[in-house]
Amino acid sequence: MKRTFTCIVCPNGCEIDAEYEGTNVLSVTGNLCPKGKAYVTQELIDPRRTIASSVRVLGGTMPLASVRLNRPVPKDRIFDVMAEIRRKTMKAPVRIGDVVIDNVLGLGSDVVITKNVEKERA
Amino acid sequence: MIKRQAVIVGGGPAGLAAALRMKENGIDDILILEREHLPGGILRQCIHDGFGLTRFEESLSGPEYAQRFIDRANEAGIECWTDCTVLDVSKDKVVTAVSKVHGFLQISAQAVLLTMGCRERTRGALATPGTRPSGVYTAGVAQAYINLQNIMVGKEVVILGSGDIGLIMARRLTLEGAHVKGVYEVQPYPNGLPRNIEQCLNDYHIPLHLSHTVIEIRGRERLSSVVVAACDEHFRPIPGTEEEIPCDTLILSVGLIPENELTLGAGIELDPRTRGAFVDENCQTAVPGIFAAGNVLHVHDLVDFVSLEAEALADSAARYLKEGGLTPCPLTVVAGSDVGHVIPQKVSGTKDFTLWLRVRRPLNGVSVVVRQGGRELLRKKMRKALPAEMIQLSIKAQKLTQDADVEVSVE
Numbered sequence: 001m002k003r004t005f006t007c008i009v010c011p012n013g014c015e016i017d018a019e020y021e022g023t024n025v026l027s028v029t030g031n032l033c034p035k036g037k038a039y040v041t042q043e044l045i046d047p048r049r050t051i052a053s054s055v056r057v058l059g060g061t062m063p064l065a066s067v068r069l070n071r072p073v074p075k076d077r078i079f080d081v082m083a084e085i086r087r088k089t090m091k092a093p094v095r096i097g098d099v100v101i102d103n104v105l106g107l108g109s110d111v112v113i114t115k116n117v118e119k120e121r122a
Numbered sequence: 123m124i125k126r127q128a129v130i131v132g133g134g135p136a137g138l139a140a141a142l143r144m145k146e147n148g149i150d151d152i153l154i155l156e157r158e159h160l161p162g163g164i165l166r167q168c169i170h171d172g173f174g175l176t177r178f179e180e181s182l183s184g185p186e187y188a189q190r191f192i193d194r195a196n197e198a199g200i201e202c203w204t205d206c207t208v209l210d211v212s213k214d215k216v217v218t219a220v221s222k223v224h225g226f227l228q229i230s231a232q233a234v235l236l237t238m239g240c241r242e243r244t245r246g247a248l249a250t251p252g253t254r255p256s257g258v259y260t261a262g263v264a265q266a267y268i269n270l271q272n273i274m275v276g277k278e279v280v281i282l283g284s285g286d287i288g289l290i291m292a293r294r295l296t297l298e299g300a301h302v303k304g305v306y307e308v309q310p311y312p313n314g315l316p317r318n319i320e321q322c323l324n325d326y327h328i329p330l331h332l333s334h335t336v337i338e339i340r341g342r343e344r345l346s347s348v349v350v351a352a353c354d355e356h357f358r359p360i361p362g363t364e365e366e367i368p369c370d371t372l373i374l375s376v377g378l379i380p381e382n383e384l385t386l387g388a389g390i391e392l393d394p395r396t397r398g399a400f401v402d403e404n405c406q407t408a409v410p411g412i413f414a415a416g417n418v419l420h421v422h423d424l425v426d427f428v429s430l431e432a433e434a435l436a437d438s439a440a441r442y443l444k445e446g447g448l449t450p451c452p453l454t455v456v457a458g459s460d461v462g463h464v465i466p467q468k469v470s471g472t473k474d475f476t477l478w479l480r481v482r483r484p485l486n487g488v489s490v491v492v493r494q495g496g497r498e499l500l501r502k503k504m505r506k507a508l509p510a511e512m513i514q515l516s517i518k519a520q521k522l523t524q525d526a527d528v529e530v531s532v533e
């Protein structure tokens with residue numbers, strides 16, 4: 001089978017023409033680096049994505065702190081992960097790298113803070 | 123009047139990177155003026171990842187990318203006055219500003235670095251007919267509401283324009299439970315990066331309608347629907363293709379404009395193609411000692427390149443301060459066939475420089491060719507060239523002469 005993929009691993013966004021059988025990649029053309037082939041293979045076996053969102057912060061100088069996944073999760077679990085993130089509330093201060101949810105839904109990825117939010121002065 | 127060696131207008135990614143590099147070059151007397159309450163610029167609201175792949179070889183969110191520079195600036199003791207709005211920059215490099223803390227300020231600088239960034243085109247610029255209900259936002263404003271203020275903008279969403287922020291917001295709104303009905307782009311090709319089409323639209327089955335636009339906005343208090351239509355090659359709606367789409371939110375992602383009021387105020391001419399200042403290979407404008415880099419100079423697609431450009435600026439600005447001036451740049455860089463714009467527009471012919479350009483339309487199997495007086499300096503083959511992707515070329519001084527203009531074309 002043949003399909004054209006857009007590699008999302010880096011901003012080059014290479015258009016990759018791939019020939020494959022099942023999950024076995026026979027040939028790829030158009031990728032500027034080897035990561036492109038790995039991406040195509042991963043897409044055929046188990047497409048994964050990272051996502052970003054925010055969590056509510058109480059008592060902070062800002063109402064929200066942004067978060068992201070530190071490893072990709074299966075594409076079809078994104079909305080389940082979003083539901084978990086939405087349930088969370090943090091107390092200020094929070095710092096970049098703080099783990100909000102460890103190993104979210106057992107998917108092997110953590111939800112981590114990506115913005116410092118200081119405590120509001122009373 | 124306060125006296126400073128270098129004043130930097132804008133504490134976003136360009137301003138922060140420039141300040142740090144000036145400091146590394148031994149310039150200690152630096153002041154950043156930032157109009158927001160916190161430094162970081164637009165990155166503060168760009169919470170998606172993908173920043174820093176070139177620079178840090180990891181995929182960071184906007185706030186993380188910014189924080190790395192902010193932390194380093196703090197460690198280096200670089201002064202940044204926030205809540206401080208610059209009102210005017212004069213030809214003789216007097217910066218006039220107001221701030222809650224410092225009041226009315228006049229600062230005389232030896233060098234002024236313009237790093238104000240860009241802003242979004244609005245509905246007014248499009249002149250879309252219809253009523254004026256609430257529910258019409260630019261993509262960046264919607265992004266600020268959702269990512270900074272915890273305010274959801276709507277439920278049933280139509281997006282006009284396929285700029286990267288619009289694509290990013292299509293995904294963001296979908297993740298937050300909104301229904302994004304489609305993205306409409308008047309051009310026959312998308313404006314954003316291919317990877318954003320893939321991971322923001324295709325991943326969520328959001329349709330992209332090329333050669334389509336919104337021709338009417340309807341609703342009294344709140345937006346109730348938009349009318350879309352297919353367009354011909356002159357962007358004119360084709361009669362009979364109109365379709366009414368019920369929605370409560372319209373997001374506009376129809377282009378970014380360098381924010382250059384201060385630049386114009388200093389008597390600096392703008393290039394109609396970039397809508398930023400004309401600059402030489404040192405990022406110096408026509409006024410010696412006034413420099414510009416980042417999105418205020420030309421709109422970038424990657425922040426990594428903004429940082430790079432600002433650092434190149436800082437090297438030159440530091441040299442300007444130490445040596446009292448820079449090598450004159452009499453040679454013009456001409457944008458030839460299918461080249462939308464070039465930066466820099468002037469070079470000396472005696473120094474290596476980085477040439478930035480965008481193609482005018484999507485092209486396949488082309489070469490970007492740089493010539494001087496008919497002599498080929500560089501040729502870069504490209505399988506595909508897109509207006510959405512800025513092209514960067516390094517030109518070596520040893521190949522240059524000082525007697526002819528440089529021309530860049532795509533063939």
Ligand code: SF4
Binds near residue numbers: 008010011012014
């Ligand atoms: S193939 Fe390599 S260069 Fe091309 S987009 Fe993927 S990671 Fe980037």
